[in-house]
Amino acid sequence: MRSALRGAFAALVFLAGCGTAAAAEAHGLPGQSMSLLWGLPFLGLLLCIATGPLLYPHLWEHHYGKFAAVWAALAVLPMIFMYGWPVSLEAVLHTLLLEYLSFIILLFALFTIAGGILVGGNIHGTPATNAALLVIGALLASVVGTTGASMIMIRPMIRANDNRPFNAHVVVFFIFLVSNIGGALTPLGDPPLFVGFLRGVDFFWTTTHLWLETLIVGGIVLAVFVALDTFLHLREAGMPKIKDPTPDSRIRIRGLVNLPLLAGVIGAILLSASWKPGVAFTVAGVPLEWQNIVRDVVIVALALISLAVTRSEYRKANGFSWAPIAEVAKLFASIFICIVPVIAILRAGHQGALAPLVELVSGPDGQPNELAYFWLTGGLSSFLDNAPTYLVFFELAGGDPETLMTTLAGTLAAISTGAVFMGANTYIGNAPNFMVYAIARYQGVKMPSFFGYMLWSGAVLIPTFLLAGWLFFGD
Template sequence: MSYEKAVGKAAGQKAAGLGAKLAGWCFLLACFLAPELANAAEPGSGAPHLDGAELTLVWIIPFVGILLSIAIFPLVAPNFWHHNFGKISAFWGLAFLLPFTFLYGWQLALFELLHVGLLEYIPFIILLLSLFTVAGGVRVTGSLRGSPVVNTAILALGTVIASWMGTTGAAMLLIRPIIRANEWRKHRVHTIVFFIFLVANIGGSLTPLGDPPLFLGFLKGVSFFWPTTHMFLPMLMVSIILLAVYFAIDSYLMKKEDMSEAPQPDGSDEKIGLEGKVNLLLLVGVIGAVLLSGVWKPGVSFDVYHVEVTLQNLTRDVLLLAIAGLSWKLTSVKSRKANGFSWFPIVEVAKLFAGIFLTIVPAIAILKAGTDGAMANLVNLVSHEGEPQNVMYFWLTGILSSFLDNAPTYLVFFNTAGGDAEYLMGPLANTLLAISAGAVFMGANTYIGNAPNFMVRSIAEERGIAMPSFFGYMAWSCIFLVPLFALVTLVFFV
């Protein structure tokens, strides 16, 4: 059987398997809710509302559980985790959903499930799938030797382009070339870790295209180029320091490499080039589809049990799926095979983040309750006698963004600071800078802080790089990032 047919067959089997599992879940959910259907709210009635002020911190136990599972299982039972991470994610999702349904009723549970699914999780996965497929079709050909200069140049390039094609797009475009360039080297983990720091996070600081929190700010009225002018100096300072530190570490580790394994020029090396160039145009299409959903407001929406699905967002998702399909069709399967492309990383992210997005619901609701919620003591730290405390805005937005979805966390503190974009861009510009920098920069603190982090880790592990565990990666971020963020605090927010 040819590779193309084998890939097609495997993809079909995976799709069928996922479809069967989804159907089974829907059937079980329907059976669970069926006894209550007769008591459904009348058409036209108000949407169910989750009051975060009513929730205690007990409700975040499933979220903590899935985080600990991601952190511990790969260490103590790697084989079990590899074959069952989807079931573990489903377990923690149900550990939240079932008690919540029992205590608050099926209407509210169904509304929250549809809300997080239709407005957050499905668009999130569709965007990642599109970027993963398109960027995975671009292959850098030729003999690229992973030296400190080459590696630092790739990290710098990724940092620059991340603000204009998104951190996920830049990360998916460059992760395979940098892995392939360093395949001959023994010491590679540090390169991937700094890649996550710079390309998958800090590089996305300068435009709403770079990172989802900034895009939310754009939708709330923050000018498109406001991050470009205000985030430039913090981003430049952090990036230059990290690139310099990386170059020093890589130069030191290069001396420990067995140079006999290094690619040697023999006159027959293939020239540096690109295969799958059509995917670069498709990447522009992805960016255009995302921008379209932010600026086009036709005023048309569809109600799915009180969840408003707007035409612009639906159009965006259809376009993204179409672009992913075009990429798969137009890119040589042989080129994807040579690029080390497989579906496992996106499948892993889809399964794990399904549980994360569901279990994060009560945590975000508690945060939205502000001073009336169980995290009131945290929220109170960002203001003193009516004056915003920018240091606390930076660190609280950042720390919570490290573990929660950084986009809604940004929005919570954006609204806590008043929610008026014009005022925040004016007299409170430093407060908005603190919120923006915290959400974008500190997404690098953990594997789940920003979408591409986990995908980069998954791709690296699939290519044979023994990446740090969840807590191991946090040790790297504590050593290299936290002191830098302290410097950012002193320079920009004190």
């Protein structure tokens, strides 16, 4: 194993260095002279994330952290060898301290606080009831994140339909609406939007610019669900009755102490966006602004308060476990490291090795092709994690938040909706998808296979996205 790693490292150093012997520029990595081979660790890691849980789940479950560490090392060590320790250290720390740390702190807090909110009791899963639960979950997704909303709402949704012979479609549409589409309205909703917020996109930009796209796409998907669920519900009326394993009972929400804590998280983020004291601390050449430090400290404190004040039986009833957030933390640390050289190449634009990709999303006049951005961002987000995919195309569009929020607002909208909406196309497009799938299977729902699920998304989502692309991003 060690000899194989040494061989791979040596090959990567040799190949990446071909034609790039120039020394690193003083202000960062020389993206103009870096070859596409620098993207191999990023590609390899994403392929492992996509295939591991499906093709070698036992190995992946026990060793995903080691996979992540190896790919991160294959990105960093050649960088040090080629461009020196100071430049490489600053490039990696810039990403980890300014983006990854705040990103994982927010996910940790939302995961922890939402995990302490228990929706108890049960109601009968009629088409009207199910539609109402999906709407509530979708709205909740932009407040507590798609992961938080999925954790809170999936078990009540399953309980409401556990006496129905046809119930897998309920979970499928739950993934569509609650685990993905509903998270498009704030940076809290979905990881790619929070990455955009960390890059300088205003907190309420997504709310004011994506509400119509979210309303139309979500409305179409919900209408399809209501029609299908009504048809199946009528068909079930003539079938033998199934004894309800969870009889209807009064709905009660436990752990309400976590609601003000969630409000505190939102307040901390809004404060960091408006309060600019102009004070910064430098760590290895990376400036850490005071408002961001305060925000992250407050968010961590709120998560710890949630752990202290929430009764343990509520978390137990929710099936709360640290395993999902631990996996996200390890994998995303490696993702953010491996994407460093890719970002450097993208910043080189037409002078970089990714110039063909730049041309693909640009019109003959050099202006961004919004429809291409929508489908390319969404297509990759269907199979790769949508947060790094968003970041790649954000940089491809120039990476300047002020320009993207104004002159290129349509391009940023295309990137944002593509990353968030099309994460629903597969089980691996967004982190909550596979979590919901696993919970549903554990509770006895006969969920479709990986490709069976893609038949559902292909029949429902792709036509919806074709219409949305034509309406909002077509010429």
